Amino acid sequence: DIVLTQSxxxxxxxxxxxxxxxxxxxxxxxxxxxxxxxxxxxxxxxGQPPKLLTSSASTRESGVPDRFSGSGSGTxxxxxxxxxxxxxxxxxxxxxxxxxxxxxxxxxxxxx
Amino acid sequence: xxxxxxxxxxxxxxxxxxxxxxxxxGFNLGTYSMNWVRQAPGKGLEWISYIGPGGSDTDxxxxxxxxxxxxxxxxxxxxxxxxxxxxxxDTAIYYCARDAWGNSRPYFFDHWGQGxxxxxxx
Numbered sequence: 001d002i003v004l005t006q007s008x009x010x011x012x013x014x015x016x017x018x019x020x021x022x023x024x025x026x027x028x029x030x031x032x033x034x035x036x037x038x039x040x041x042x043x044x045x046x047g048q049p050p051k052l053l054t055s056s057a058s059t060r061e062s063g064v065p066d067r068f069s070g071s072g073s074g075t076x077x078x079x080x081x082x083x084x085x086x087x088x089x090x091x092x093x094x095x096x097x098x099x100x101x102x103x104x105x106x107x108x109x110x111x112x
Numbered sequence: 113x114x115x116x117x118x119x120x121x122x123x124x125x126x127x128x129x130x131x132x133x134x135x136x137x138g139f140n141l142g143t144y145s146m147n148w149v150r151q152a153p154g155k156g157l158e159w160i161s162y163i164g165p166g167g168s169d170t171d172x173x174x175x176x177x178x179x180x181x182x183x184x185x186x187x188x189x190x191x192x193x194x195x196x197x198x199x200x201x202d203t204a205i206y207y208c209a210r211d212a213w214g215n216s217r218p219y220f221f222d223h224w225g226q227g228x229x230x231x232x233x234x
Contacts, residue, residue: 038219040220040221042157048226049207049224049225049226049227050157050207050221050224051224052212052220052221052222052223055212055220061222093156093157095157095220097213097218097219097220100162100171100217100218101159101171101173101218102159102218102219102220103159104156104157104158104159105156106156107156107157
């Protein structure tokens with residue numbers, strides 16, 4: 001199984017500042033035939049199900065604010081929140097879908 | 113609006129059985145692959161099962177293989193998870209999740225149910 005390791009496990013950011021979350025994969029998730037990275041990011045607020053933020057490493061879902069951006073390729077990925085809002089307090093997970101079983105990182109808790 | 117509403121959770125004794133259900137609305141569930149993902153208390157997310165649109169393609173995580181069975185009734189826009197031989201390690205919130213891409217295997221999940229609480233305890 002592919003192991004995803006997120007860092008840091010938690011971070012505290014001031015309102016309006018940038019938050020950066022890293023996700024490192026135990027093997028490349030770049031699918032060569034279509035040059036897409038098979039990696040998604042989710043946001044989970046307390047008591048709620050996860051919400052899909054991005055897929056293919058950097059494609060933002062409809063309705064997701066543009067302060068959220070995903071980047072990276074191969075084995076190293078980043079989710080950035082450019083100007084943290086109170087509504088962004090949550091746990092963030094990366095997930096690979098390059099192989100079965102799909103696996104998740106352990107999560108990063110973002111606080112203000 | 114896409115909605116997934118789960119039901120069937122509760123308290124079950126070790127070794128017992130439980131059947132979870134998930135009803136979709138706002139979309140034709142029969143044209144999508146579906147999944148179950150669980151989250152143990154205070155823990156991260158674990159994918160546990162997949163079913164293709166027609167119901168013939170299924171897959172399971174090793175942690176539940178041979179004990180859990182995924183099924184669907186497209187006429188009822190419904191997804192199910194039959195849980196047999198449960199242990200304390202199966203205590204979790206269970207989410208049904210729509211697959212954004214898949215028609216042959218699980219990919220990523222664009223809509224999630226609200227979660228079904230399952231507690232395994234004597």
